[in-house]
Amino acid sequence: MLNGVPSLDRSQGTARRSIPTSVPTCGFGSMQGGRPPGRDPCRSALHFHICQEIHMIRHLLAAAVLLVAAPLAAAATCSVEIESNDAMKYNLANIDISKSCKDFTINLKHVGKLPKAAMGHNVVIAATADMAAVASDGIKAGAAAEYIKADDARVIAHSKMIGGGESTSMTFPVAKLAAGPYSFFCSFPGHSALMKGTITLTP
Ligand SMILES: [Cu+2]
Numbered sequence: 740m741l742n743g744v745p746s747l748d749r750s751q752g753t754a755r756r757s758i759p760t761s762v763p764t765c766g767f768g769s770m771q772g773g774r775p776p777g778r779d780p781c782r783s784a785l786h787f788h789i790c791q792e793i794h795m796i797r798h799l800l801a802a803a804v805l806l807v808a809a810p811l812a813a814a815a816t817c818s819v820e821i822e823s824n825d826a827m828k829y830n831l832a833n834i835d836i837s838k839s840c841k842d843f844t845i846n847l848k849h850v851g852k853l854p855k856a857a858m859g860h861n862v863v864i865a866a867t868a869d870m871a872a873v874a875s876d877g878i879k880a881g882a883a884a885e886y887i888k889a890d891d892a893r894v895i896a897h898s899k900m901i902g903g904g905e906s907t908s909m910t911f912p913v914a915k916l917a918a919g920p921y922s923f924f925c926s927f928p929g930h931s932a933l934m935k936g937t938i939t940l941t942p
Contacts (some may be wrong), residue, residue: 817841817844817913818843818844819831819834821847821862824851827858827933831936833937833939834923835941836916837940841913843913844909845908846906846907847860847907847908848906849901849902850903851903852903853903854902855901858903858927859900861885862909862925863877863894863925863926864916865893865894866918867919867921867937870922870931872893874886874924874931876891878928885900885926886928887926896909896915897909897926900926916938919940921937922937923937924936
């Protein structure tokens, strides 16, 4: 307590406990409301800067957590929405499938008005090399089979066939996508010429 400067010593005296307890609050009340007599202005200014830095570090940490969390959240997306229409088109040309997903879900929506018999759409996944043969065998299988050959081992997964205004969903294990490249397409006769896209396996 030399020269009226309190508590820069390492005193454990209970009488000085009141001074350290003001430190963790990082409030600036003591600055705004005038310093108590005898308080060292340099120490208070130092306190002010330390507190500012603590606040800044907290904000930086919070921002860093958001930056790290965003890609993790994206990696956890294990589904996709695909729209199809009366113009025989999907709205996607590629689907990213993360290998971190156990299962992947494709939600197919037919935003057109034409009935299934005229403009039916589905989603079939097969190795790109098998696509033409799977489509051709599907046409032979006919409408009753929804243009998928029965027990076709080349078909990794397929949805049901839907008409305008309908939606469907299919889920399959990502482990089935072992050796690519894979494609998705519509097996309705003639549609795979336009209705097809690639599948990209991502980490
Ligand atoms: Cu189609």
